[in-house]
Amino acid sequence: xxxxxxxxxxxxxxxxxxxxxxxxxxxxxxxxxxxxxxxxxxxxxxxxxxxxxxxxxxxxxxxxxxxxxxxxxxxxxxxxxxxxxxxxxxxxxxxxxxxxxxxxxxxxxxxxxxxxxxxxxxxxxxxxxxxxxxxxxxxxxxxxxxxxxxxxxxxxxxxxxxxxxxxxxxxxxxxxxxxxxxxxxxxxxxxxxxxxxxxxxxxxxxxxxxxxxxxxxxxxxxxxxxxxxxxxxxxxxxxxxxxxxxxxxxxxxxxxxxxxxxxxxxxxxxxxxxxxxxxxxxxxxxxxxxxxxxxxxxxxxxxxxxxxxxxxxxxxxxxxxxxxxxxxxxxxxxxxxxxxxxxxxxxxxxxxxxxxxxxxxxxxxxxxxxx
Amino acid sequence: xxxxxxxxxxxxxxxxxxxxxxxxxxxxxxxxxxxxxxxxxxxxxxxxxxxxxxxxxxxxxxxxxxxxxxxxxxxxxxxxxxxxxxxxxxxxxxxxxxxxxxxxxxxxxxxxxxxxxxxxxxxxxxxxxxxxxxxxxxxxxxxxxxxxxxxxxxxxxxxxxxxxxxxxxxxxxxxxxxxxxxxxxxxxxxxxxxxxxxxxxxxxxxxxxxxxxxxxxxxxxxxxxxxxxxxxxxxxxxxxxxxxxxxxxxxxxxxxxxxxxxxxxxxxxxxxxxxxxxxxxxxxxxxxxxxxxxxxxx
Numbered sequence: 071x072x073x074x075x076x077x078x079x080x081x082x083x084x085x086x087x088x089x090x091x092x093x094x095x096x097x098x099x100x101x102x103x104x105x106x107x108x109x110x111x112x113x114x115x116x117x118x119x120x121x122x123x124x125x126x127x128x129x130x131x132x133x134x135x136x137x138x139x140x141x142x143x144x145x146x147x148x149x150x151x152x153x154x155x156x157x158x159x160x161x162x163x164x165x166x167x168x169x170x171x172x173x174x175x176x177x178x179x180x181x182x183x184x185x186x187x188x189x190x191x192x193x194x195x196x197x198x199x200x201x202x203x204x205x206x207x208x209x210x211x212x213x214x215x216x217x218x219x220x221x222x223x224x225x226x227x228x229x230x231x232x233x234x235x236x237x238x239x240x241x242x243x244x245x246x247x248x249x250x251x252x253x254x255x256x257x258x259x260x261x262x263x264x265x266x267x268x269x270x271x272x273x274x275x276x277x278x279x280x281x282x283x284x285x286x287x288x289x290x291x292x293x294x295x296x297x298x299x300x301x302x303x304x305x306x307x308x309x310x311x312x313x314x315x316x317x318x319x320x321x322x323x324x325x326x327x328x329x330x331x332x333x334x335x336x337x338x339x340x341x342x343x344x345x346x347x348x349x350x351x352x353x354x355x356x357x358x359x360x361x362x363x364x365x366x367x368x369x370x371x372x373x374x375x376x377x378x379x380x381x382x383x384x385x386x387x388x389x390x391x392x393x394x395x396x397x398x399x400x401x402x403x404x405x406x407x408x409x410x411x412x413x414x415x416x417x418x419x420x421x422x423x424x425x426x427x428x429x430x431x432x433x434x435x436x437x438x439x440x441x
Numbered sequence: 442x443x444x445x446x447x448x449x450x451x452x453x454x455x456x457x458x459x460x461x462x463x464x465x466x467x468x469x470x471x472x473x474x475x476x477x478x479x480x481x482x483x484x485x486x487x488x489x490x491x492x493x494x495x496x497x498x499x500x501x502x503x504x505x506x507x508x509x510x511x512x513x514x515x516x517x518x519x520x521x522x523x524x525x526x527x528x529x530x531x532x533x534x535x536x537x538x539x540x541x542x543x544x545x546x547x548x549x550x551x552x553x554x555x556x557x558x559x560x561x562x563x564x565x566x567x568x569x570x571x572x573x574x575x576x577x578x579x580x581x582x583x584x585x586x587x588x589x590x591x592x593x594x595x596x597x598x599x600x601x602x603x604x605x606x607x608x609x610x611x612x613x614x615x616x617x618x619x620x621x622x623x624x625x626x627x628x629x630x631x632x633x634x635x636x637x638x639x640x641x642x643x644x645x646x647x648x649x650x651x652x653x654x655x656x657x658x659x660x661x662x663x664x665x666x667x668x669x670x671x672x673x674x675x676x677x678x679x680x681x682x683x684x685x686x687x688x689x690x691x692x693x694x695x696x697x698x699x700x701x702x703x704x705x706x707x708x709x710x711x712x713x714x715x716x717x718x719x720x721x722x723x724x725x726x727x728x729x730x731x732x733x734x735x736x737x738x739x
Contacts, residue, residue, distance in 0.1 A: 238466045245463045259720070260467045266716040267474060268673040270693045271709040275473035277697065278480060278488045278706070285476050288490060317469060349452065378582020381675060385697050395584045402588055402680060412592070415585045426580055430573070 192413035239323035247331035306388025330364030553618025614667035625659025658730035
């Protein structure tokens, strides 16, 4: 996958001679490339494999839109000429005559991005940057910038989910850890049941709960909190994503917290209060510091899982709840822009590895427990 | 941890607020799962509590099994509704899900147990590195694993085949087996292996006669984890499977995206029941394993 994200060799197998000649072109001296480049391009379009050319065209369109139609029109003209056996004397004039865009240097500059076997364009695309004519990195046009915003949103949602899970999970883990084993084993079922239930089932359940005519809105209307027209839109937006993801990831927070709290001796709190600390003080100074390993383990686990989440945001999130995972899936399945897919994936993987390393440092990877 | 009798009123208030908060969180965790069960028995093609269902005494007209009959492929007139398509897709999906799940569980359990046995030897070189690699499919986001596998399997012509899907699920499920079996091996007395071998048992015989009976609870709960992982998996199936490898999660995904119908809730209810069964089994096994180890320690 990492190779795929920088791979640009496909197009090089289609236009090898053109690119060879292209590299000799001195951009300072001539405005347009020399005759040899036009000649090589002509020949490669005339005798190249049609399917391979088609694939290359898709790639060319990523760097500048308009390539596809330009090449298609040109190669039609070329094929016609070849059929009639009228090879032109001046290839440059012929191509410019076939389509005057060949006289536009901006297309030729864009070709410069493709002459090498490796490219970093997908990575730049993944953070809304692209190459300009001199191969400098610049911002994408305003209406094509989506990824930076999505990255930020993904991080934001993950952080929120982690915080919510911590707030909701801490008291519950505390209760479970301090109750006698008989009761806590019983209550543990409430935590483990969602953990074992299919992700899709939970997501569906949240859609049923949160939709406009759903259970929660129904109860609120019935209680008279809302009137019938004032039903809140809670699903297919960011709120829905947050609620559903918090519930889905909450067990991952409670379980590590629970296993840490279980072994904290209860006598510590009593001792602190005996020494004159108020309950709040004793909790803050004595109990909380001892739970930090659990909190960091749970927090990292939830954060790492949330950042790569795809199913729930895609189904519950609607249009503005889309996270980076949705884009990866979109490019893999729909646009078939696999270079960009791989680049987005590689960046996400980079993030993960950092957190994974942190997790290993703090908790140790061998300590992962299930159930 | 009841409150001491000398607690002040403020402490009492805090304590009850804390209990209330915990109750709310528990409710938050299970309410959605419970809410879908009655709705799946509704007559109405919309996923809501109808007035008839809330009426008291219960109105038998409002309840029905029509969506369950739809799910098992019964498309007779009283079952079919104009908004809900009827097909055998759910049953095909169930068969495929069990097929893929069982085969990949079997492979993953065998591989995972062997890996765990090797990793818990005291002299295993590069142990942390191997462990991290083995566990990585659990930590790396599924979407990345799926994309990577798609590129890799496309090169060796395994996409859109059962083999490809099963292999991918094996890769995903193995870490769960490794973790659970490693956990059971923590209390395992390696001297027993030596004893068996000094009495003349070959390694294979040692494994089946001595090691396996003792770590069996760990192996089974690992296998159950592996099964639920494969059974519940949708991302990889979405990318790597064609229409021939339709599974329950894939069908649910398609259902939620296109025509959201109570049939999905029927399947969801069945899956909740399945997860309750699995959860109980794992819990019983865990207790049994603890008991076994308790006896050993004495």
